[in-house]
Amino acid sequence: MSEEEVQFFQEDGTRMDGREKSEVRETTMEVGVLDEADGSAMVETGNTRVVASVFGPQELHPKHLQESDRAVIKMRYNMAPFSVDDRMRPGPNRRAKEIGLVAKRALEPAIRLEKFPTAGIDISMEVIESDGGTRVTGINAAALALADAGIPMKGLVSACASGVVDGEVVNDVNGLEDKKGNADVPIAVINGGDEITLLQMDGDLTKQQVDDCISMAKKGCESLYEQQRQTLIETYESIRQ
Amino acid sequence: MTRVKEENELVTPGDVVFEGEDIHPHSGVYEEDSKIISEFMGTVEYSGSSVRVVPMSGRYIPSEGDIVIGEVSSVSFSNWRVDIDSPYEAMMKIDVAVDEYIDLDEDDLSDYFDVGDAIVTEVTNVTEGFDVNTGMEDRRCRKLTGGRIVKIAPSKVPRVIGRKGTMVRQIKEKTDTTIIVGQNGLVWIKGENENLATKAVKKVEREAHIDGLTDKMAEWLENEVEN
Numbered sequence: 001m002s003e004e005e006v007q008f009f010q011e012d013g014t015r016m017d018g019r020e021k022s023e024v025r026e027t028t029m030e031v032g033v034l035d036e037a038d039g040s041a042m043v044e045t046g047n048t049r050v051v052a053s054v055f056g057p058q059e060l061h062p063k064h065l066q067e068s069d070r071a072v073i074k075m076r077y078n079m080a081p082f083s084v085d086d087r088m089r090p091g092p093n094r095r096a097k098e099i100g101l102v103a104k105r106a107l108e109p110a111i112r113l114e115k116f117p118t119a120g121i122d123i124s125m126e127v128i129e130s131d132g133g134t135r136v137t138g139i140n141a142a143a144l145a146l147a148d149a150g151i152p153m154k155g156l157v158s159a160c161a162s163g164v165v166d167g168e169v170v171n172d173v174n175g176l177e178d179k180k181g182n183a184d185v186p187i188a189v190i191n192g193g194d195e196i197t198l199l200q201m202d203g204d205l206t207k208q209q210v211d212d213c214i215s216m217a218k219k220g221c222e223s224l225y226e227q228q229r230q231t232l233i234e235t236y237e238s239i240r241q
Numbered sequence: 242m243t244r245v246k247e248e249n250e251l252v253t254p255g256d257v258v259f260e261g262e263d264i265h266p267h268s269g270v271y272e273e274d275s276k277i278i279s280e281f282m283g284t285v286e287y288s289g290s291s292v293r294v295v296p297m298s299g300r301y302i303p304s305e306g307d308i309v310i311g312e313v314s315s316v317s318f319s320n321w322r323v324d325i326d327s328p329y330e331a332m333m334k335i336d337v338a339v340d341e342y343i344d345l346d347e348d349d350l351s352d353y354f355d356v357g358d359a360i361v362t363e364v365t366n367v368t369e370g371f372d373v374n375t376g377m378e379d380r381r382c383r384k385l386t387g388g389r390i391v392k393i394a395p396s397k398v399p400r401v402i403g404r405k406g407t408m409v410r411q412i413k414e415k416t417d418t419t420i421i422v423g424q425n426g427l428v429w430i431k432g433e434n435e436n437l438a439t440k441a442v443k444k445v446e447r448e449a450h451i452d453g454l455t456d457k458m459a460e461w462l463e464n465e466v467e468n
Contacts, residue, residue, distance in 0.1 A: 038298070038299075038300070056300070057328040058300070059328060059329070059330065115302075116302075116371075117369075117370050117371055118329075118371060119329070147254050147282040148298065149298060150281060150282065150283075150296045150297060150299025150300070150394075150396075152254070152280040152281055153254040153255070154254070154255065154271070154278075155254050155255025155278070156253060156254055190255070191255040228253075229253045232253045232282055233251050236251055236297055237251060239297075240251075240448075
């Protein structure tokens, strides 16, 4: 296979989609998009679009999954067949299971599970359109859906993925930068603060770049957290009118 | 020692409600580094020396003494199971359900309450692991026949009932219906003008935060009845 040169930066130093290195893609959030679910939300970051829904707390079946002192989360991450440029084979695969697990671990520390012993909370993240950063977008949507469902939480979880392309640290990698770049580092934090609940790293990068990636992604989380708050307040304010 | 959020202000999970230690956390909030932080998407309520956040949505969590509306979901040899629209199913034993003597060999429990029956029942006991027991001993408890059941958010129940029952009483009078409001957010409505009563209950749920809602509702009902 011939190595194709991929260009990540324009001549003026901005990225191919016109963003600065530390800039997050334009994000829109919507709460309460589904009627049947207890809580739901849709988050759109650039061309990535994820709908999350929450059911519960409710009775958990099968019974052997129940925990006598806390609620159990069942997490589902699924990509629609039409979410990528070539049709994706539907159904759970290794990747979906893994992302479901890490997303669950990212949200768990924020939820007051001990308030609902033996119960179960079903969270599902459906990727409608994918252009990099689906897991972080999914986590952002799931956090909103959980708040919408009235589940007690320590705070909102927000997530952002930074990465390294062409030896440069950039924030909120898109599909191309994710695939062809050197590395990506998705992180999730509670309340846009210092408590990190998800930290993954994939690719080649130096120690210094790891630190830079984390601090840059944290900044992204902060701004996303603020947007999550605003979205929730605005939605409920309009319901109250 | 300052109120970060005012009375009735909307907060999201993780929002700081109050800074300082001279007020204690009630429900829906937790304390961290002498700050009181919200656990819910909800509204702030101060009362005396405590503060709480009332959630905007969420499932009903049973607590002792609540009068709830439930549906009998199964009948077994010596008890019934009642679905009270909560993560936890309730169990109702014979001794607290029926007054008369029942011979378990002779009588069929479904003659008293059958699967699908709607009942008003009292939560008599909730254990730490959320084993819920209900009984029919309170005088408000009974089997429901006819009418309809409307669902509202459990957190809005106090508003629908109103102070000393004023809100629900005026809806009853104006629409000529019988209404029973269960603490679990299920409302049973039966009578002359069920449609209007349903609309009124839904309206109160939606506008729960407005001051002087009882008077406003009185006006609204007056208007609707005339049309």
